[in-house]
Amino acid sequence: MKGILRLAYKLLVNDKSKFTALLLGITFAVFLIMFITSMFSGVLNHASATVINIGASVWVMDPAVKAVFNSVGMPDYVLDAVRSMQGVKYAVPLYSGGALVKLPDGTFQSVTVIGLDDTSLFGRPSLLEGKIEDIYTESGFIVVRDAEFPKLENPHIGSELQLNDHRGVIVGIAKVTTSGLFGAPTLYTTYERAIQYIPNPRYTISYVLVEPKSASDIPQIKKQVEALGYQARTKQEFMKRTADFFIYETGGGTNILIMTAISFIVGLSISGQTFYTFILENLERFGALKAIGAKSRDLVGMILFQATFTAFTGYGLGVGLCALLIALAKLRLPSYAAKMTFSDLLIGLGMVVMIATVSSYVAVRRVLKIEPFDIFRG
């Protein structure tokens, strides 16, 4: 069989123009789907940036919360109640909300403010400059250096800013991934200062972050929180909820989903069609092989090999091209939200496997129907 496969390989790649067309088709299809899904993964990953950065394993929230950036305030007793629940090692509050910063030139810039628990500073960011304890100093704020950073006119340690008519001082510069989806810079401060600076409705706690005694305590914590009328989600569940919100409840997400489906279909039909054309143009060859004495399974083996070889070569090229483009885009735009995840790779792989399967199925059916007599007659 090895010799027969080598024969199949030669018949395929020696026909340079057709092989190139085939590869281009598959590479393009893979690139398209990989790029869209990577973009999607990137956006979703960014959307859940706060959940990842804060790092708490369980989040307690109002059941109405659909995504991490859409928090709904909860009254203080929720924190106390959670703290006394069974299986809870400790629980801290988190504030997350928007505010307006007045820039020296008099214009306003909206920002996201994250208020960390005063005693533990749970979820603290890693700092590029400054010390985390300085967050406790009078009016201390830490600013995140991300793509939105320049919108605050590139502040440095000691810079002052006006936040809702209160004075703030930058005491540190942090490096964390931020959502980058809303175009607002991010500031960290303490929970108490956040609720003092930012006018709030009655309820002020955005999230209660919980560390369970052990992972096996999570189910009972969930039950107890539910009995209280609230909802506890694990980090993964919360990220999934945020992603689902994006995919199914925003126009952008749904569009990307539709685009993914379309590129899947387009990719499949372009490459399937090219492969089928290749087989049609080689029918005479297959017929001659059949006349000489190739068995059906030899021909099936050849076709499967050709389809698989082309599909995987195209897959490699498509993935490579996509990675290259994302890397280039990131060079120019550091916060560029695209990320090739393992599941994106799997989706691309699934597509090429499907391309290979569908086109070889069609091709095999066609080739097995050839009458060697027709070849013989010329």
Place this chain on the structure above:
Amino acid sequence: MPNTAIQATGLVKWFGEGEARTMALREVSLEAQFGEMVYIVGPSGSGKTTLLSVLSGILRPNEGKVLVEGADIWRLSPDQLADFRLGKIGFVFQDYHLFPRLTTAENVAIPLILKRKNWEEAIHEAEKYLDIVGLKSRAGLAPVKLSGGEQQRVAIARAIAAQPDILILDEPTASLDGDTGHAILSFVHKNILNKDRCILVVTHDDRIYEFATRILNMEDGRLNGLQERPV
């Protein structure tokens, strides 16, 4: 080895059904011995190619029986039939059917590769057969770089590479000029035919009749008037 290579009796083959039915073979019987070079001649449409196909396991007859070396080939399974063609029959197709993307040597190696020989061995052996037809120096070239006569010789080398007992040539000189066609058939007669091999040739070309051991006349699906020829 029994001396009868092919023994066919009562072959009937038609194409299409009802009104559109054409009879291609009407009760054809024939016998060919090893060591013979049998010609089948006759007008266009008389059923020559159909007969060759039925005899060589390519086209199933509607009626009749084909024994090759005593075995009834039309009772074989499709895989056995493929093995039969691969092992016992060498084909020289009318328009050669060489693979343009393969080298000459690779073309000749095809039956050997289908026989599961490993690649290097098959190519090596193919070069031996190219040598026999006088084309060893062309082993690495694409078939399109060769002249018509040379391509025909490559097709012959491919047909004999698996050392078949029976060689089938359909209009081997149709696309060659007279001298080249004559030279090639002379070559086949001298170097490929031997006492353990039977060669069937379909042709229109009376300039190559001199190489036939027997000439059979075909007309309207029937073999008639056996033309015996002194060799």
